[in-house]
Amino acid sequence: MAFALLSIPKRIYKTLANLRTGVVLLILVVIASAMGTFVLQRPVTEPDKLQAAYSPQMLRLLDRLTLTDIFHSWWFLTLLGLVSLSIIFVSVERFPNAWRFYARPYRKTDSHFRAANPYRVEIPIRNADQGLNAAERGLKDLRWPVERIVEHGETSLYAEKHRFSVMAVYLIHASLLLIFLGGIIDGVFGFSGFMGIPQGEQRNVIELKNGKKKQLPFSVRCNSAGQENYADGSPKKWWSKLAVIQDGREVESKEIVVNDPLVYRSLRFYQASFWIDGKKVHGLRIAYSGLDSKVIPLELRFHQPVNLDADTTVTLAEFLSDAFVRDGQVFKKSDSIENLAFGLEVVNRSDNSSAKVWLFPAEGTVLGADQVKFQFKNPTSAKDIDFSPVTGLEVSYEPGQSFVWAGCVLMGVGLFVAFYMVHMRIWAVAVPDAGGRLVLWIGGAANKNKDRFEQKFEEVVAEIRDEIESTTPTIRPSAPQTKEHPELTLVNTK
């Protein structure tokens, strides 16, 4: 058999160039993708959730079968690669024919075509010139670009619209490949990760999705960050003021919000989240009273002394998120946020003494108040404590994304042309009909949306008929024929 003689590459090519293979591959992609949504996937699931969902043996089995990371497994990528190859090969197989059709349109009809064409009309004419001229005028009136084809001394007319739409399908497939290409470039060269930067600090390490860390050649400083809330307390907006620091210099700065990233050297920094670090405080609003018992509000920043009177200053010096007291001493209990404690340092310059006052807002108690002449009040609500904000940045580097967006735009154009622009053709030629009478044969064809074309075709025929009648000196309506257009055979093509 001839097939057996084909070399293996050629056989592979032939198999992949078969549309049926393409469809089988697509079905496999669908099945694999669906599996990837039913089995929890490692890259998007926290490890403890996975352990809760599956037994250890099951998890090991799933891991070994690469079912916990289908979309990055070698076999899924191979599958996508085969789909791409199949698209290319099928297109290569079909392209020459389509190109021939496109580059050398069928302008001149032959008798077989005329007999079989579903849209055709025959109108009696006196001579060829009269018919063709009338047809040309009619088509031009309806804004069809019409050509006169002269071959072997015989003249005929050809008009067409939207020929390019037959090539749209290649545009669509090419755009799909372009999107794949962008995806591959990003898969190979791109990376994405996360960076949490506390206010006032700078970082240059990204935690990648796979748990590894990546160092950047520059650092990013968060100058400030914040959250705006709706009336019900749910977050409305997150913002952070970022600066890029390279070689000790600030080279770029921007205030980012969700949906509006900072871009530096093709790396994009997105505002992804925002939280408060309960272990760090940068400010406190309390009140104090002196000997006259007048209560005065007091705003403290970390390590910034505030004058209480001519000799006395107070400084917010220490903060513990979970503290306990033993024998009049304050100790750190844990890192969690339980029993907050603020250590204020009160310095008296006149006698050069200093004392420590501790505030415990949870209990409402003050420790060491007897050592100073001022009374400090605890902060009354959580709003009075300025915890240190941390901005959560999603960092990504996607060099291939311009291909993806170009592909999307091309696909949009391609789909529009393929679905909504119809390649319509009309031929007209003067020939003798079955009875030997000279008629103008008008035929039409459309590659889709046949019922719309049917209307257009009837419109063209009516126009040409009018033109012919207006140039026929004695109007002789050969009775039923012109009235009911018996020649108009509209065979419905399914």
Next chain:
Amino acid sequence: MSTRARVTQIEPPAATGGNALLVLVGLGVAFLLITALLGAAKAEGTLYNESNLLYVALIFYAGAGALYMGFGVTGTAKYVKYASICTAIGFVANTLAVAHRWYLSGGPPFASIYEMLLSFVWTLALLTLVAEKKFGVKIIGSITMPLAVVCVILMQLLPSEVRPLVPALQSTWLHVHVTLAMLSYATCAVSFALAMMFLIKDDFSTDTFLAWTCALVAGIYAGIVATRFERWGGLSVTAWDLQNKSDVFLGRGVRLFVTIPDLGWLFVIALVGAVAPLAFYLLGRARHDASYIAVANKGVFVGILLQLVVLGAFVLRVKDSSYASPYQEGIYPTSLAASPFILGGMVTGVFASLLYLMLLWRRNDLQDLLPSSDTLDRVTYKTICIAFPLLTGMIATGAFWANRTWGSYWSWDPKETWAAITWLVYAGYLHMRVTRGWRGRRAAYFAILGFGVVIFTFLGVTYLLPGLHAYA
């Protein structure tokens, strides 16, 4: 035709006006009863509000559905006109509800699954009117209107208060993305309805419709029984927090379930009621004996009654009652709002069975009313030609938005993946049609499959699979 002969065995309503009207009124009353119960389940404030508007829309959509069925049963042409008017009135009420919502939230209503359903139903009603007026597929509403009713019922139950947008959702691209999604999903729904119409017109065997209807209903009840049947016959439903109007959560994403004693058995019985006709059908096929199929048809009738009983029992037992939970001490309230998808599934089952009965009794009349199968086939193809570019646009804008928000345009999140699967299924349809010349039946199956995938992407993924699209 043998179908004709069998029909006489199971009390087909006579095609006289009076009797038909009776059927019609019966159906209408049934609808109104269900909706009244549902309406009462929700506390209402002022008269002019979205909930009431939706209720009006629901009644008119249901009325339209009933009239379409009445039309199917009696073949009285004026019913179609009234059904069309009902659809139009429902559409107006729906539009007002959308506008009210838009005004309240200050932005297009796309932020939660409630708002998306609202837009979906609106688009569906619009497209139904278009398909009726432009393409002359007059009884398409008999499939799309029940679908709209199921969606409105879901909406009546889902939490509806306007929640402010979390930062990730504040983007014009989101609106473009969701608009395209709703347009394409509604178009897919219409193509599904047209494909069903095609199968009816194309002499697709009534018996096979029987099998698929029973399989659908059995699937719904099997799903409920498999996931919610508790030992000793209870049915577990989510506990409902009356104050916050939300499900009760034990932990992040872990809902608290309460058990309604004995209700589980009813669901098992309904499941048997759906499986039995299927079994008879299969037996009849295996033995080439039409009498089994006649029994199966009677079984469907009994099945509908069973489904209605179970639905009624479910509504009565769930509404404003409190039950013990096996997971945590104490008695917790539950509400219809806590189980929208069980209820939605049950109502879908009733509608599917009713549509089958309509087909069984009035197949020939229905066929006479439909345009030619060629036209139906072509219009199905046309709707998919509209849906496919919309789907493509939806995925592209979604990717663009995700890229601006999370810094990655494709992260294989389940919703994304299923959107891609939907796209591939319709791409498969187009390839088969254009290059292999698939027409008629096979193309119709593909359109039906495509809509199944759409439904799963829209609702199934949100409720069954975890992912980034948690809020939608």
